[in-house]
Amino acid sequence: MTILDRAAQDELIVANLPIVGYQVSMVLRRLPAHVQREDLASAGALALVQAARSFDPDRGVPFTNYAAMRIRGAIIDELRSADWMTRGARQKTRAVREFEDMLTPILGRCPTDAEIADASGTEIETVRSIRSLPESQMVSIEANAGLAATLADSTASPEERVLVNEKLRVLTVAVNELPEKLRVVIQGVFFEGRPVADIASELGVTESRISQLRTQALGLLREAMDAVFEPMRTPKRPEKPGVALRRRYSYIDAVVDRAATG
Numbered sequence: 001m002t003i004l005d006r007a008a009q010d011e012l013i014v015a016n017l018p019i020v021g022y023q024v025s026m027v028l029r030r031l032p033a034h035v036q037r038e039d040l041a042s043a044g045a046l047a048l049v050q051a052a053r054s055f056d057p058d059r060g061v062p063f064t065n066y067a068a069m070r071i072r073g074a075i076i077d078e079l080r081s082a083d084w085m086t087r088g089a090r091q092k093t094r095a096v097r098e099f100e101d102m103l104t105p106i107l108g109r110c111p112t113d114a115e116i117a118d119a120s121g122t123e124i125e126t127v128r129s130i131r132s133l134p135e136s137q138m139v140s141i142e143a144n145a146g147l148a149a150t151l152a153d154s155t156a157s158p159e160e161r162v163l164v165n166e167k168l169r170v171l172t173v174a175v176n177e178l179p180e181k182l183r184v185v186i187q188g189v190f191f192e193g194r195p196v197a198d199i200a201s202e203l204g205v206t207e208s209r210i211s212q213l214r215t216q217a218l219g220l221l222r223e224a225m226d227a228v229f230e231p232m233r234t235p236k237r238p239e240k241p242g243v244a245l246r247r248r249y250s251y252i253d254a255v256v257d258r259a260a261t262g
Contacts, residue, residue, distance in 0.1 A: 002058045009052040016052075016067050020044040023071045027079075040075050047074030060237045060249070061227075061256070068260040069231050076166065096122055096130045102171050107190050115190065118218050167229075173258045174224040177251060182217035185210055220248065224255040231256075 004012070024040045051070040055063055099119040103111040113131065117124040175186055181203060188194040188202075189210075200207045237249060 002056055004052075004055060004057065009055070012052040012055065012063055012067075013048055016048060016064060017045075019064065019068050020048055020071055023068065023075060027072075027075050035079075040078055043074045043078040044071040047071045056236075058236070061231060061253075065253075065256045065260045066231050069228055069256070072166070073229060096127050100131070102168055103190065107193075109193075111190075118215060119221070167225075170225060170228050170255070170259045171221070174221050174255045177224075177254045177258065178217055178220060179247075179251070182213055182220065185213045186217045186221075189214055220251060223248070224252050227252045227256050228259045 020041055024037060024044055027040065028035065028037060047070045048067055051063070051067040055066060057063075096116055099116050100111060103115065103119060111119070113124055113127045116122070116131075117127045175183065178186060184203065185199060188199040189196065196207050196210050200210045203210070205213075238245070241249065
């Protein structure tokens with residue numbers, strides 16, 4: 001791990017200060033007038049400083065992208081702070097409920113247990129257990145911060161809608177950036193509801209291969225979402241990645257670039 005010296009860090013902070021104002025402006029456009037710009041800007045500026053102090057150039061992620069995601073995350077956290085739920089409750093339902101809520105408006109229907117399990121990387125038994133909870137219990141568990149409550153409740157706060165819309169926006173970007181064959185599979189299976197046999201025939205592959213491509217695409221989508229919202233949790237990239245890894249990193253970088261520029 002390589003950390004820049006303080007002078008280099010300070011240069012990054014000064015050079016990238018406009019990112020704070022840009023990200024704050026993007027969020028404020030969708031919020032009511034009572035939300036204070038100064039509060040969001042303060043959270044964003046602190047995130048910029050923290051990004052510069054912890055930035056590792058050896059990871060291969062451009063600082064502007066890394067900082068933009070840290071700043072955006074800090075602004076969203078600032079908006080969510082009043083509605084924060086307990087860590088334990090969020091961990092119990094986060095993966096399943098977030099992917100259900102992200103897939104539902106895109107698919108135009110409620111996703112199946114198997115689709116959510118594939119998308120979230122969760123055991124299908126866990127998905128079934130969480131989705132089988134009574135609605136009243138689920139609302140209680142997720143309080144007002146859960147994405148399911150946000151989409152289901154027309155009275156959700158503007159702050160909550162910003163969070164949901166941001167994740168949906170990035171997910172849409174990630175789907176659009178997929179390699180053509182993977183994108184055809186994801187769009188055909190999830191967006192258009194086409195039979196797997198038809199997609200297999202179109203691509204000239206077997207139905208089992210379609211299942212493999214779907215799993216591969218969902219894995220890429222998860223990595224891209226993590227790179228945008230949890231950049232420091234992504235594994236360090238090897239100095240000399242193979243062809244497959246270079247393609248994977250190229251895809252993730254494209255998603256991060258587009259997400260960062262709005």
